[in-house]
Amino acid sequence: MNKIQISLDWDALLNYVKDNPSAIYAGKKRYVSLTMFANDGPDQFGNDFAIKPRTNKALIDAKIKLPYVGNAKIDQGYKPVAPVAEVSPF
Numbered sequence: 001m002n003k004i005q006i007s008l009d010w011d012a013l014l015n016y017v018k019d020n021p022s023a024i025y026a027g028k029k030r031y032v033s034l035t036m037f038a039n040d041g042p043d044q045f046g047n048d049f050a051i052k053p054r055t056n057k058a059l060i061d062a063k064i065k066l067p068y069v070g071n072a073k074i075d076q077g078y079k080p081v082a083p084v085a086e087v088s089p090f
Helices: 010-019 057-061
Strands: 003-008 024-026 030-032 034-038 049-053 070-075
Touching: 003 049, 010 049
Parallel strands: none
Antiparallel strands: 003 070, 024 030, 034 049, 049 070
C-alpha cells in the first residue's frame, strides 16, 4: 500500500476563494472542491499530481483561470508495519 503526500498552498487557495466566492459550495458546511490531475511523470520536484480548484458553471462563464493550489506525490518508501508475532514464553 502506498500513501499520497499532499501539499496545499493555503494562501493561493484563500486568495482564489476571496476573488471567486462562487467556488465555495454551501450546505451544512462551506467547502471548496479540488481536482487532482495526474502528471505524465514526476515533475522536476518529484510531484506526481497537480491540484487546482474544481470549476463550476459560474467560473467557466467568467473565464476564470484556475490557479495551482497544491501538489501531491506517491510516497514510494512507505512500508506498512507488519503485525508483530506473539512470542511464546516457552
